[in-house]
Amino acid sequence: MRSRLSFPWLALRSMWLNARFYLPYLLSCALIVALHYDIQFLNMNTGTDLLPGASSVHGLLSVVVLAVDFFSIFLFVYTNSFLMKRRERELGLYSILGMERRHLRKLLRWETLFAGVISIGGGLLLGIGFSQLFVLLFRAVMQTDVALGFEVPKLAILYTAFVYGLMVLMNLVTNLVRVSFVRPIVLFHTTDVGDREPRTRRLVAIVGVMALGLGYSISFFDNPLENLGLFLLAVLLVIVATYCLFSSASIAILKRLRANASYYYQLRHFFPVANTLHRMRRNATGLATICVLSTMALVTASTTFGMYVGAGVGAAWGNTQEGRALVSAYFFVGLFLSILFLMACALIVYYKQVSEGYEDAPCFATMQQVGMSDDEVDLVVHGENSLAFLPPLAMAACHTLAALPITSRILLAFGITNMGLVLSCTALTLLVYGALYLIAFRIASRTYRRIVAWPAADAARRGYRTGRAVER
Amino acid sequence: MALLEVKHVKKVYKPRLVGVGVTALRDVSFSVRRGEFVAIMGESGSGKTTLLNILAALDKPTSGQVLLEGKDLARTRERDLAALRREHLGFVFQDFNLLDSLTVRDNIFLPLVLANVPHDEMERRLTPLVKTLGIERLVDQYPYELSGGQKQRTAVARALITRPSILLADEPTGALDSHAAESLLRTLGRMNARGQTVLMVTHSTNAASRATRVLFLKDGRVRKQIRRGERDSEAFYAAISRSLAATIRPQRGGATHA
């Protein structure tokens, strides 16, 4: 009988049945892989070597790659834990139906293998497609022949595949350990159990504040073009601080809001505050990732923008033939990275909203059964989204401002000394980015609204919450 | 005037693509007066949940009428239906349907938050209610920390805190062990004795024997009804078993007399 069970087939089938949860997961993983590849594409492009100051460019790009590697770890853990939570009930059911643990492990191994192949392979294709398209568009729009060409650096592919292969492996080990040591009945009930109420973590908050202070202060004296190591340290410190603060300060703030009865017991605050607080530990990773990507987009875009405008306004070399070629090459790099970060951020926002939508759908069904009207659903959805919207953006803006000394030092290397210009470029970038972010959030929230807006009777019958829908 | 009147309700679930629909309810009529405790019995799949969803205006009948306090649900606007649901109906589900992210207290407050009731009024209503239901010491806990019986009591508190005209319960003991079920049924009986109108659907004879009237649902119709009258629960239980044997499970009829 056992020989009849084909595990690869079973794994594919169960991924298909869980497409609703798997698809956003695969998409966000593929996206980060693409992001990683594309930065490596720049870094390893033979055209980059021809740039004056190539070694600085390589250095900065390497820092960015390391930063992406670094937060990919958080992101992979976050998306994986989201996915596994959805899957554990089904795995528990299998084990109650008589699958042994080693069968579950085998199933998970296949699933993870497929997921890894799809997200890494898909991500690489996505990244290659994007880089080629971007070179094409850039040449067409700017009408210049940038040194950077249509290449697909093999080393970039290998490096990316290696890094994310490791991450997939890390998730696999976590998942295997999880099914190995948990009793099946616990697996079965896990979605009901939910997250415990998170504790306020003072130590994490202190670490966060200290890391932030240290990271910010490095910005005031470090010149990244000279001391790359220190720059990398500052970037990593700020990333760590962001994750720490989002997972501690946010909990403290939400608890304070909840303790204020006249605020909390209003419809537009009640469920949003409780629900956001409840899953804040996992949520924090999503918000912090959005913040880090936003910061990267903002810093790159404002630097690029400042350089482009500054060169036009009259930096010494802005008027020569070679000077202009140089500016357009750097402009290419900056624009490429900015768009990349922006898109990655938008998709993470989307992923977060979609996966939380599926998580919240049964809650909205219950609230509708208890007597919530459609308008009130809108109100609550709006309340919940606005809690998630502003904090990452505000923190990213704060990081960007703290990075101003570094930004202006880089621009100084291009002969741009006009601080007023740098400031107004940064301000404008913030405004434009804020608008784009708002649009991305709107789109994601509309999807969230569609997911949670089930007719109440439908939700009641489908027995979504009891997991019957999964086996449908 | 009856509190709830159901007239010739029919419900056909249309197939998604083509083919014949499923007729869950063929022609159901009955009424409930204030203060009654009505149980509707039927086998699994007989349309009990469908019926309750229609009564709670969560779903629309294919034809027929539902009048709640004389008001036709079909002619009520969606927005008013939501208000009606939270002001006149209390709903208790087999699977509790509590929100995991809210404490017991906040789960119970949910309909009041929807109704914009001031916070001190919420607390005023909560205290006696949780005491009656025996969950006063659990109010600051989360649903995952509770047993099934405690969860269902919380759900009952959530249904009753709005002081609804009628409490609708869909197999409220279905997910409980016999001890918890017994104690929940006793609570429902007590609530009814204080004047709370209750309508419960169930396939458990034991649960139905606490009601003042039992309707038997089969093939989408109400086949029979019996009243408790002066009987105690045991005698009523026996009467229900006999009626079940005669109407719903005739093929197995002989066995239940033993």
Ligand SMILES: Nc1ncnc2c1ncn2[C@@H]1O[C@H](COP(=O)(O)OP(=O)(O)O)[C@@H](O)[C@H]1O
């Ligand atoms: N959404 C639906 N679509 C199609 N058929 C349904 C739907 N909901 C219930 N049914 C069918 O209607 C009948 C009655 O279901 P239900 O009201 O859930 O019964 P009960 O609660 O008594 O077990 C069943 O045959 C069931 O398959």
Ligand SMILES: [Mg+2]
């Ligand atoms: Mg049912």
